[in-house]
Amino acid sequence: MSFRISTFNALNLNSAGLGFIGRLDARPLTAEEYAAKTGAIATELTALAPDIVGFQEVFSEAALRDACGRSPEMGDMEVHAPFAQPVPDPLGPAGQLVSDGPHVGIASRFPLVGQPSMITDFRPEAAPVVPVGRHSAMSELHLLGITAFERPLLRAEVAVDGLPGLVVLVAHLKSKRPKFLPGEDLDDPVIQALGAMRSLIVRACEAAALRAQVVAERESWVGGKRRPVVVLGDLNDDLGSVTTQMICGGKPYLSGGQTAVSRSTWRFRTRDMMLSAFEIAPPPPGQGHTHVFGGKASVIDHILMSADFAPVEGRQRARVLASGTRNAHLAPIVVGAALPPVEPFDPAAIQAKLREEAERPPRDPLTEHPRDARTDTPELGFDHGFPFADVELFPTP
Structure with missing residues (x-):
């Protein structure tokens, strides 16, 4: 049996007429805009045809269910975004509803075991304690007051024959957008650095807490094997970043003059290891990025898989056949009109463009900086691509 996994940043998906808490400059969608937005999501989901998909930036579970219901590929799927519910507007008239968020959600063609749960607080073992002192000298220990995810995790157990106990964790970690304090001069370069530092610290704490959740799930055994995650x-952040690698965990690479890794070390280092689907089955050229900002393409949307999905000795129960990204996130969405067709994948054209780029004279990185593609992304569109992985289960012995 084979199935497709995907992750999908829906970019401020909300119900028509509902405002956003804390976003005074974000106006509610009109009925026409809402129809265009949910129709565009349905179009992308139909093209992706995922069997399990995690969502980010969901402000309304009802809107997510509506968008999925408009796709013929998604009509029979369970859809959940438990925290994406309308709440009373704390600043508006009595009875007026607004949307809190953004939150995460999930849709699954496979049945879920119970209801998905939302995880807000860090596990106790992930308490962020920071030593202060040079090298190993710890003169002081400081407990950072960061003990919860800014955007709670969603945990769902999915009933897939051949992968008993499969847990899917849907996450949306803190962005790189700087966190400024009230009254700070946002044009001050030092303040800008401090704002970026604060965001990085929050994301790092969240990454460590997500790692703790992965390890806890893997320590839960189902059918005599560790739970697949x-x-x-x-x-x-990209795959090679410190924060993403914190979630993945260390790999059993040789170091310090080693010539071999012992079997016990191998099994210990791989038992809780997470690998990107893009590592296991690299995508075709031109399909490897999920985000464009400042003219630079990167992968910040991830599908991370436990060793059950990779050729790791003694652990593999499934394999990733292929991976890729549907990069329609820069296509405009016009109210009342369908999405334009996505350009077909053409390896020869990509190679020709690379050769053309290589022959150009050096550029001034300031005066000839590439356009920020996100500035052209319309309000109703998307600012992320949608990565996917096709998985095949091994026959159950």
Whole structure:
């Protein structure tokens, strides 16, 4: 049996007429805009045809159910975004509803075991304690007051024959957008650095807490084997970053003059290891990025998988056949009109463009900086691509 896993940043998906808490400059969608937005999501989901998909930036569970219901590929799926519910407007008239968020959600063609749960607080073992002192000298220990996810995790157990106990964690970690304090001069370069530092600290704490959740899930055995785990989400950093690698865990590489890794070390280091689907089955050229900002393409939306999905000795129960990204996130969405067709994948054209780029004279990185593609992304569109992985289960012995 084979199935497709995906993750999908829906960019401020909300019900028509509902405002956003804390976003005074974000106006509610009109009925026409809402129809265009949910129709565009349905179009992308129909093209992706995922069997399990995690969502980010959901402000309304009702809107997510509506968008999924408009796709013929998604009509029979369970859809959940438990925290994406309208709440009374704390600043508006009595009875007026607004949307809190953004939150995460999930849709699954496979049945879920019970209801998905939302995880707000860090596990106790992930308490962020920071030593202060040079090298190993710890003169002081400081407990950071960061003990909860800014955007709670969603945990769902999915009933997939051949992968008993499969847990899917849907995440949306803190972005790189700087966190400024009231009254700070946002044009001050030092303040800008401090704002970026604060965001990085929050994301690092969240990454460590997500790692603790992965390890706890893996320590739960089902059918005599460790529980398989998949993390779907916008982690707001690339695969090689410190924060994303914190979630993945160390790999059993040789170091310090070693010539071999012992079997016990191998099994210990791989038992809780997470691998990107893009590592296991690299996507075709041109399909490897999920985000464009400042003219630079990167992968910040990830499908991370436990060793059950990779050729790791003694652990593999499934394999990733292929991976890729549907990069329609820069296509405009016009109210009352369908999405334009996505350009077909053409390896020869990509190679020709690379050769053309290589022959150009050096550029001034300031005066000839590439356009920020996000500035052209319309309000009703998307600012992320949608990565996917096709998985095949091994026959159950």
